[in-house]
Amino acid sequence: MGYPLSMRLWRGDRDGGALQDFTVEVEEGEVVLDAIHRVQATQAGDLAVRWNCKAGKCGSCSAEINGRSRLMCMTRLSDFGHEDVITVTPLRAFPVVRDLVTDVSYNYVKARELPAFAPTPPDADGKRRMMQQDVERGQEFRKCIECFLCQNTCHVIRDHEENKPAFAGPRFFLRYAELDMHPLDTHDRRELAQSAAGIGLCNITKCCTEVCPENIKITDNAIIPMKERVVDRKYDPLVWLGTKIRRRDDRTEL
Amino acid sequence: MSTSELETHAYDVVVIGAGGAGLRAAIASHESGARTAIVCKSLLGKAHTVMAEGGIAAAMGNVWPDDNWRVHFRDTMRGGKMLNHWRMAQLHAQEAPDRVLELEEWGALFDRTKDGLISQRDFGGHRYARLAHVGDRTGLEMIRTLQQRAVALGIDVFMECTVTKLLKDVDRIAGAFGYWRDSGRFVMFEAPAVVLATGGIGKSYRVTSNSWEYTGDGHALALDAGASLVNMEFVQFHPTGMVWPPSVRGILVTESVRGDGGVLRNSEGKRFMFDYIPEFFKGETADSEAEADRWYEDKKNNRRPPELLPRDEVARAINSEIKAGRGSPHDGIFLDIASRRDAAFIQRRLPSMYHQFKELADVDITAEAMEIGPTCHYVMGGVEVDPDTGVSVVPGLYAAGEVAGGMHGSNRLGGNSLSDLLVFGRRAGLHAGYFAYRHRRRPVRVHQQQVNAAAEAAVAPFAQDGGENPYTLQRELQEVMQELVGIIRTEDELTESLRKLADLRRRAGELSVEGHRQYNPGWHLALDLPNMLTVSECIAMAALERTESRGGHTREDFPGTDESWGGINLILTNDAGGELSLQRQDLPRMPDELHELFEVK
Ligand SMILES: Cc1cc2nc3c(=O)[nH]c(=O)nc-3n(C[C@H](O)[C@H](O)[C@H](O)COP(=O)(O)OP(=O)(O)OC[C@H]3O[C@@H](n4cnc5c(N)ncnc54)[C@H](O)[C@@H]3O)c2cc1C
Ligand code: SF4
Ligand code: SF4
Numbered sequence: 001m002g003y004p005l006s007m008r009l010w011r012g013d014r015d016g017g018a019l020q021d022f023t024v025e026v027e028e029g030e031v032v033l034d035a036i037h038r039v040q041a042t043q044a045g046d047l048a049v050r051w052n053c054k055a056g057k058c059g060s061c062s063a064e065i066n067g068r069s070r071l072m073c074m075t076r077l078s079d080f081g082h083e084d085v086i087t088v089t090p091l092r093a094f095p096v097v098r099d100l101v102t103d104v105s106y107n108y109v110k111a112r113e114l115p116a117f118a119p120t121p122p123d124a125d126g127k128r129r130m131m132q133q134d135v136e137r138g139q140e141f142r143k144c145i146e147c148f149l150c151q152n153t154c155h156v157i158r159d160h161e162e163n164k165p166a167f168a169g170p171r172f173f174l175r176y177a178e179l180d181m182h183p184l185d186t187h188d189r190r191e192l193a194q195s196a197a198g199i200g201l202c203n204i205t206k207c208c209t210e211v212c213p214e215n216i217k218i219t220d221n222a223i224i225p226m227k228e229r230v231v232d233r234k235y236d237p238l239v240w241l242g243t244k245i246r247r248r249d250d251r252t253e254l
Numbered sequence: 255m256s257t258s259e260l261e262t263h264a265y266d267v268v269v270i271g272a273g274g275a276g277l278r279a280a281i282a283s284h285e286s287g288a289r290t291a292i293v294c295k296s297l298l299g300k301a302h303t304v305m306a307e308g309g310i311a312a313a314m315g316n317v318w319p320d321d322n323w324r325v326h327f328r329d330t331m332r333g334g335k336m337l338n339h340w341r342m343a344q345l346h347a348q349e350a351p352d353r354v355l356e357l358e359e360w361g362a363l364f365d366r367t368k369d370g371l372i373s374q375r376d377f378g379g380h381r382y383a384r385l386a387h388v389g390d391r392t393g394l395e396m397i398r399t400l401q402q403r404a405v406a407l408g409i410d411v412f413m414e415c416t417v418t419k420l421l422k423d424v425d426r427i428a429g430a431f432g433y434w435r436d437s438g439r440f441v442m443f444e445a446p447a448v449v450l451a452t453g454g455i456g457k458s459y460r461v462t463s464n465s466w467e468y469t470g471d472g473h474a475l476a477l478d479a480g481a482s483l484v485n486m487e488f489v490q491f492h493p494t495g496m497v498w499p500p501s502v503r504g505i506l507v508t509e510s511v512r513g514d515g516g517v518l519r520n521s522e523g524k525r526f527m528f529d530y531i532p533e534f535f536k537g538e539t540a541d542s543e544a545e546a547d548r549w550y551e552d553k554k555n556n557r558r559p560p561e562l563l564p565r566d567e568v569a570r571a572i573n574s575e576i577k578a579g580r581g582s583p584h585d586g587i588f589l590d591i592a593s594r595r596d597a598a599f600i601q602r603r604l605p606s607m608y609h610q611f612k613e614l615a616d617v618d619i620t621a622e623a624m625e626i627g628p629t630c631h632y633v634m635g636g637v638e639v640d641p642d643t644g645v646s647v648v649p650g651l652y653a654a655g656e657v658a659g660g661m662h663g664s665n666r667l668g669g670n671s672l673s674d675l676l677v678f679g680r681r682a683g684l685h686a687g688y689f690a691y692r693h694r695r696r697p698v699r700v701h702q703q704q705v706n707a708a709a710e711a712a713v714a715p716f717a718q719d720g721g722e723n724p725y726t727l728q729r730e731l732q733e734v735m736q737e738l739v740g741i742i743r744t745e746d747e748l749t750e751s752l753r754k755l756a757d758l759r760r761r762a763g764e765l766s767v768e769g770h771r772q773y774n775p776g777w778h779l780a781l782d783l784p785n786m787l788t789v790s791e792c793i794a795m796a797a798l799e800r801t802e803s804r805g806g807h808t809r810e811d812f813p814g815t816d817e818s819w820g821g822i823n824l825i826l827t828n829d830a831g832g833e834l835s836l837q838r839q840d841l842p843r844m845p846d847e848l849h850e851l852f853e854v855k
């Protein structure tokens with residue numbers, strides 16, 4: 001059965017804004033994004049909001065719903081009471097463009113800073129062989145839909161703009177870990193994970209893991225092992241002796 | 255507007271679209287040495303391709319060594335009811351395996367076989383298990399891989415930037431004009447070559463698996479620039495979309511559910527697909543449940559289950575069952591994998607379907623059947639292109655991916671889109687790059703009046719108050735297409751649809767939008783609407799003309815496939831007065847050595 005939902009939506013732009021009240025008729029089974037779309041179609045045609053798939057697959061519709069980092073298309077109205085007011089605000093870690101849309105270019109900059117995958121040559125038949133168990137961890141990390149909710153939640157940058165240049169954030173620690181664990185990669189990015197991406201600034205609070213809509217175990221499966229690998233490298237006796245004669249593995253250090 | 259205040263960029267090749275086709279085209283264009291830019295409406299990595307689930311079709315022979323390009327070619331042509339451009343289907347089948355291996359080279363992590371090769375899964379209409387996949391999120395893997403590759407190559411990306419007009423210098427392409435969505439400011443690209451990779455048109459229907467981006471921009475831009483569209487009557491309704499709750503109606507349920515053992519049942523619990531096996535596919539389809547079930551293990555000695563017939567057949571069958579009153583409680587049909595595979599298997603093979611039903615519908619697909627029904631999914635029709643190069647009839651204008659036509663004939667097989675994006679994206683990108691190089695001493699000139707006209711058209715919706723609400727108009731358009739130009743069509747309804755579309759067209763000239771130009775979705779929609787109307791008119795006109803049923807086009811008043819239509823393509827162009835005009839054109843003739851593949855042994 002339908003009912004009138006009370007919503008408070010943040011409206012404004014770079015120069016400031018405020019919460020605005022709306023009441024909108026909603027139906028059983030709907031999600032927050034449906035309610036926002038109805039506000040848009042009937043009350044505020046210029047309400048800015050990002051979305052694409054409406055099925056939790058593209059990571060476009062990230063926002064803060066009653067203060068929590070979530071996907072609007074995967075947050076069901078049935079999680080709230082009919083009397084509850086639902087407040088939706090833009091991601092706080094990124095500059096506002098307009099209403100619920102933020103400028104997430106920080107993440108695209110960080111993606112560019114990360115050296116690409118560089119595989120070993122294929123086998124004689126032109127194919128590559130990898131065992132399922134060896135790719136599974138990487139596959140878990142590649143489930144990432146780049147919603148940037150983890151980035152938004154991480155306290156290192158959430159209220160600390162000054163840390164952004166030195167810190168790539170959990171989404172990209174995931175990428176470092178993915179490449180480090182890739183069975184065929186020939187590059188060693190451990191030094192970079194530390195120096196360029198700032199993995200050392202992470203103090204394993206696990207807030208990122210809690211908000212990940214893909215349920216990726218960012219901290220346990222990616223960040224902690226990556227931190228260990230970085231340490232490993234530092235105390236690798238051969239590297240430590242400064243010799244280039246034989247590395248612990250035969251990857252090229254970047 | 256004077257050129258000095260307009261943001262202007264010059265490139266050799268501008269690729270419009272950052273889905274699989276656009277990214278692959280840009281990579282190829284860059285590698286050909288051309289200065290290349292990508293322009294896209296959404297953020298990078300969010301294009302439709304990200305939503306693809308099941309896999310990429312390629313005859314790699316990793317699971318069934320007997321598979322090869324000829325078998326894939328034959329399946330593709332038969333799935334398209336022989337209306338495909340044979341040369342596209344041939345190139346596609348021949349090159350898809352290399353394109354998949356290339357993704358692996360760039361970092362994709364596909365699911366593996368026991369021997370460590372890329373695993374391949376069963377899908378409708380494919381003789382062998384042929385779809386390279388990553389669980390049921392293959393599109394995400396593909397777009398991320400291509401995106402990371404494009405970024406590594408340093409290709410310039412203009413994201414959240416919408417193109418509204420292609421610019422021309424006499425008969426050649428001269429560039430593109432558009433606006434930044436965030437600021438609403440205009441931007442112009444000067445380029446001798448443009449690749450359209452804008453995807454499809456599904457947002458013109460109410461029940462659809464497609465997102466807000468699928469407003470047929472590329473189709474409309476191409477027509478406007480003088481290119482032709484082919485096969486627009488063929489729209490694919492995917493048999494399995496979610497039907498409940500209403501807010502998720504249309505969201506896709508991947509064909510992998512059936513490929514991995516799921517079956518369709520009506521309200522009486524019957525596997526009704528056995529009643530709907532057409533003559534054309536009788537020889538290769540199982541006629542008993544026992545044989546169908548054996549097929550999953552032993553493909554040599556058994557025929558395929560009818561649930562894996564091409565999509566048009568399955569969608570029509572579901573439609574008939576629902577009409578006959580044997581549907582599920584919410585006007586769908588049951589898709590059951592719970593009773594056929596164990597929970598661990600389902601969660602491993604179909605993780606995002608499991609997640610999607612659990613989160614959005616409170617349904618545990620390992621324990622109960624899903625309710626599903628047809629949903630608008632894909633357009634086979636698109637820009638008419640030269641198969642080898644992807645060039646349209648306009649010099650410098652290329653098209654690849656869902657926006658291009660011809661490859662899939664009257665019906666696309668599952669998995670053949672992702673491979674299409676890679677094969678023809680690469681070809682279009684390369685040839686656009688070569689074109690720019692060949693014409694380097696004949697630079698194009700952008701004509702100021704075209705730019706001014708484009709700018710004026712773009713701000714027109716702000717000019718009047720009290721006009722129509724674009725959201726309301728979009729809703730009505732979707733209603734017209736859903737009800738009158740849907741899965742089953744008749745002459746009366748199609749004629750009526752054209753009348754209603756003309757009326758909507760008139761009203762679309764009187765839109766009003768509120769607010770200002772910064773990130774204003776109402777304004778964006780107002781600019782997308784004319785494109786939606788154009789493609790809708792194209793579909794309805796071609797559907798009215800083709801008096802037969804074939805693939806994705808079913809006429810209740812002409813239920814049979816008519817051989818005299820088997821060699822005819824319908825071509826749409828804009829005539830001198832800007833009106834749509836429709837012509838019949840002969841289908842290109844397949845060479846004899848390929849023809850032999852279809853002779854019954
Ligand atoms: C839910 C779902 C599942 C699917 N599963 C499969 C599958 O398993 N296998 C398979 O083979 N196929 C599948 N398909 C089909 C396939 O995903 C699409 O056909 C394909 O991804 C289209 O790719 P594309 O590169 O042509 O366009 P898209 O990926 O849609 O990209 C279009 C791009 O064009 C841009 N664009 C559009 N208009 C403009 C404009 N005016 N200005 C600037 N930019 C513009 C968009 O922003 C976007 O970047 C599926 C489709 C859906 C919806
Ligand atoms: S675990 Fe590390 S990366 Fe994640 S939120 Fe905490 S500090 Fe940030
Ligand atoms: S890791 Fe999870 S939370 Fe972070 S961007 Fe990826 S999907 Fe989103």
Ligand code: FES
Binds near residue numbers: 051053056073074
């Ligand atoms: S719209 Fe794609 S994740 Fe929400």
